[in-house]
Amino acid sequence: MGAMPESVPVSCPVCRRQHVYAAPSYPCVCGAPVAPPLNRLSRPSVVTHRTWDDDWVAVRCGSCGREGEWPCPELDCPCGTILRVPVSEAPVSGAPRPDSATDGAGGRREQEPVFKPVTIRTAADAIGAAALCLRRLGHHDVRRAQERPPSGVLLTAEGMRALVEPTMRPASLRDVECLWLTALSESARCVCFSLAGYADAARAAADRLGVPLFVLDLTGAPQPVNRQADDLAAGLA
Known part of the structure; x- marks a missing residue:
């Protein structure tokens, strides 16, 4: 141990x-x-x-x-x-x-x-919880990306890009579209984690682009927001 x-x-x-x-x-x-x-x-x-x-x-x-x-x-x-x-x-x-x-x-x-969620008290805890979720999904090489997104923190792993919005600001349409474009340019999949949820336009764009959306509750557990996230969450069971 x-x-x-x-x-x-x-x-x-x-x-x-x-x-x-x-x-x-x-x-x-x-x-x-x-x-x-x-x-x-x-x-x-x-x-x-x-x-x-x-x-x-x-x-x-x-x-x-x-x-x-x-x-x-x-x-x-x-x-x-x-x-x-x-x-x-x-x-x-x-x-x-x-x-x-x-x-x-x-x-x-x-x-x-x-998978053992981590209680979220700080922005760093939210980022750590998202990284744990990615590791549980099989991405053991999770690290911070060099590039900075318009908002939040970008995590990267082989074949995966993840945006984490660790503040109480709902993720926006721009956040989802920029994440999707970044992943597309690198031939990678993408996923988004947010503490405060998503704007309506962001959710509609994610459904259209096939981006899984998760909300991190304060226990650190990722809660699926759309169908794509439901499919991905099957790997956490």
Whole structure:
């Protein structure tokens, strides 16, 4: 099994409050909990602006050995300061091969992924929940795309492009059309995730273009919005 999250002391450099912080765990595609290893020896940094590279960290699952990108651990201090908690770069050792696991009889069996939604509290949680959904659908190489969409965050995997709208703004017609055009230009499929749903024009365009639409509820579970999403969601059962 993956290692349980470790609590570390965190001091806010602005108000000097002392906190005890444990990084949230996200389920790997193999079903094991994965949490970034926290660095006790480094001080937290204050988040004043965000960049794509700083918002994500590579973490290897201790159970199956897969490496994925997860939201960086952050703490919201009551004084209003957002602290990014430093992560250790030490690799996880002793992990089995990512494509198989060993059963009790000494033979080998394929791992059976289990989908476990992640409670959504922040935009990073919404993006992480969408990435987990894509991994559960068989896209293990999920990462952030280099290009930025008009709104939201674009995730990419082999043969798949996914738009995540992690705010309380419903995804628009432009969002759906830009996603579809991006996927079409790269001969990829596409899917859209939104916290606040979709404008009527966006839903009509998605039905016309064949774009699956999901709403992420606050438990992190993807809820299909159209027929295309229903068909795709069959892979999550």
